[in-house]
Amino acid sequence: MGTSKGTMPPSNGDWSSLKGDLTTLVNNIDIPNQEKKQKLTAKVVSDFITAIGGADNFASSSKSRKDGSTTIYSSKIGRATATQFGSFLGSIGIGGIQNSLNTLKINFNDLTIDELHKELIQVFSVTSNSDDANAANKAMAEVVDELFNEVDNIEDLETKILSSLETEDILCQFYERYIFKRFERNFDEYDIGHYGNDKARRILEDVESYIHIKLKTYQCDKKIKDIDFSTSAGEAFIQEQLQNILEFLEDYDD
Structure with a gap:
């Protein structure tokens, strides 16, 4: 569990689906059917990415902003x-x-x-x-x-x-951890109050494990040594990689 208090998720907009699916996951935390639990975890992760603005908006946002009833969070x-x-x-x-x-x-x-x-x-x-x-x-x-x-x-x-440098995996590893830390930051203290320390810890462990396992199947297709990070093309590459990874996680198939 993290030690710093995160932001309690709002009660409206795209967070409503996330809260409902998170409660469903909590209620099934002890089920022996691991395939079902993984699908519930996948839905929570997908909901979270949607709630922070969706893959495209979040990956390109440099300032948190409102878009109708939705808040698009910054990844600057x-x-x-x-x-x-x-x-x-x-x-x-x-x-x-x-x-x-x-x-x-x-x-x-x-x-x-x-x-x-x-x-x-x-x-x-x-x-x-x-x-x-x-x-x-x-x-x-x-x-x-x-x-x-x-x-x-x-x-x-x-x-x-x-x-x-022969692979792009190290940047994928950073984004893997970054996305999980964003989830943890928003739900750490919130979940403790609602579900108790033990269940909150187990949910975070399940989410972290799911993101790691899921991204093992994500194919990085460029080598770091081929990227000039000082150019606009380098910045575009960084944004594109974050967006692609988020889309990969947001895509949920019933």
Whole structure:
């Protein structure tokens, strides 16, 4: 469970379907039929994406706004974080990790690998209390944690990053975590009050697991090393990837 209080979902608009399906999932949390429970979880995830504006609107929104009875939430910081991180990784493929760290004004010679780990998390964090920033910061911290897993020195880190440049998976991993953190941020405290700690925790675990399993079947079709993140085309790529992933999760088939 998260520790910071999220935004209680509104009672009108597209949130109504989500609340109803979330209650249905809670009422079936102990059923032995895992296929049924996964379908209920899939519906909750689909409803959530619809409730925050839908895949297209949310992925392109840079400011939360009203559209009739619907509030379209912003993903501006999430996309900016993905762009900054993608640019950093891509620059390592061009000039090596030492040049890339120098560009970030990180004096790696004075840092242990654990200190560098913490420094990179700090560099890619945004100082803001918004739901967008909260989710982006937590998601990026987890992605950086994964990069440093079983890494003993800067050479190991560079090798691991160069390997990741051959795929787009690392950005998909960020968005996977970012989308879940947006869900968690909105429902964490809300669910505790309605359903109790244990059920709320189990629902969040089910949602996180479903998103992870579902996105394992999502095909990333470009390599990070082929993207110039400093251009408008790079920004468009980041937005398109978020939209495609959201559409993949929002598409629910009875």
